[in-house]
Amino acid sequence: MPYAFKAIKANSLKTSLIILSLVFSISSIFLITSISNGIVSMYSSMLKSDGDIIITQKKISDTFFSNVNINLIEKIKTLNEVTKTSAIIVAASIVEDLPIVAVYGVSKNRFENYKLIKGSYPKQNEVLLGKSIYENLKNKNEVLISNNKYKISGVFQSDIGFENGGVVLNISDASIIFNKSTSMIMVNSKIDTDIEKLVSKINLLDKNIEAKSTNSFVENYNQFKIIKTSSNVISFISFCMGLLTIASILSITINQRKSEFGIKRALGISMNKIVLQIINESLILGIFSFIIAFGISSLVLYFIKNSSFLHGYVNGEISFEIAIFILFTTLAISILGSIIPALNASKTDPMVLIQGDRI
Template identity: 75%
Template sequence: MLKLSFKALKANRLKTFLIILSLVFSITSIFLITSISNGVISMYSSMLKSDGDIIITQKNISDTFFSNVDIRLIDKLKELKQIKKASALIVGASIVENLPIVAVYGVTKNRFNNYNLKKGSYPNIGEVLVGKSIYESLKNKKDVLISNKKFKISGIFQSKIGFENGGVVLNIQDASNIFNKSASMIMLNCKIDTNIDELVKKINKIDTNIQAKSTTNFVDNYNQFKIIKTSSNVISFISFCMGLLTIASILSITINQRKTEFGIKRAIGISMKKILLQIMSESIILAIVSFIISICISNIILFFIKNISYLHGYVNGEISFDIAIFIFITSLLIALLGSIIPALNASKTDPIILIQGNKI
């Protein structure tokens, strides 16, 4: 069966090339869309999980950028015996020098250790810690202008999280003046034996304007992540449909040209089931070859995207095993559905008509 499939693919080299090209385009598109969207979610969720078992934001807020929590709440939270560490964070974005938009993080001093210092020192009031990728883009290496306010660069840090590495970190007091808020969120580290769910209920009773969630629950239900995932799925589905239509069209032409071959096979007693199996095996070969090419191309593109200095690490994507398996199955479906549709059409035609070369 495999030998026949390879012979058939070699005999129709142009059509085989066009099918592989269409498959590679569709599969690579799905790879990139899925990987980049998951990369964005992974980076932000990693940042949130880095220092907190519980996250407190303003109640009924759609995005952390709009959240405003009274930082003085930390004093009350520290009275709870289950709390090991309480820190606050302001998340914002601003123009920095000639860069159109840069992530700005205002943090309490007990969060500075989260940033791997490569040079200089952690910032005092009026100073800023700059991510490595941003620092390399700055013309002035001593001072930086953030939202029309000048800050002295105290040091440079490096982070594996693109959002952080492409951002700037300053004292929460300075960030509060820039964004006119107390804190975007308060993050709590709890003792090992703490019942997180019970503590969350207790914290929510302290202030009716706040909403406490376990970090895992917060990440799983974060609205922006849902929007990104939904958008990614919609675009991937469109790519899937485009690939399916293109491949079905090319295979329909190919099968139409091979109708004499199918007619002879059916006339000498070969069942249409075996012919369909051969076509399906051809499709599986095409899908596997296209998948291998696509995963190589996608990794190369993602590598360049990750290292483009202009993007400052904000756009990042990694192909996980789960994504690879999902897209491999998707590739097989595209190829099989694209081949079965015209093949079934051919199976309904009388063998004599197929041999004669009339249109299917």
């Protein structure tokens, strides 16, 4: 290990290039993974906040396109296992000069989900604003949504970025704006209820609906799958780019150190020990780069989370699982990037290495 540190110091320029390349690759994986997971986490948290069962229109690709008859609630209430039903319209619209803002039309029994910090819950033709969007509006008394003006009744704060940067209004008002009854119906059940049996009962009430347990809905939601798949693909590309760059830099570095390797082999030091030294150097660089990338990514995510421009819609937190995954990914990049040129050098005759011929 001491020899590895000496070698790293002796090749400061190449070391800097490798660290820079690694930091770029690791930070990319950190940010892409954290932001995509943050988006999934925010939306799933919102869905899980109220309801054991979620009911949407049958065979729809996204909740934005779902349209369920809100009168179905009256039928669901007659089921003995049900304790509460609520409805929500999930949509997006132009709000004042903001191009796209999340808009939630909710039944009155869902207002309690929004923690008031100012004012009161909205009545007809009134809206409740998330703190993030409220702070960016010039007019604090009324707001224009889809060419309709609404009085601002109050302000709420939420840990969920989508909500904190959104607008909440009565479901009847949202129904007029977006020309639908409701996007989803949320159902709460008694503690000892068999959720799957209740789901089957609800599905029999209307042939145009699809009821699922909240956990099942979140796990199988198409948009979540698309986000996660896209994230994995982009992260893999970043991984490959980092691997190729590091392998190229290390090839040049090892080529410049061929005389050193030749002398070591002539002195009886096995190539296995030399390869192990190179791997140790790479591991040191990988761990050092990981620490720098972690710090940079955390700082970037902090600014993204608190950016007034993004209104909290983009959020990401580095979980322990993500950090461990990326640490092992970093070490894999480092080892694979170094072992290829190292093995190439190990096959070369010591005299050729000492003479300075190409390896």
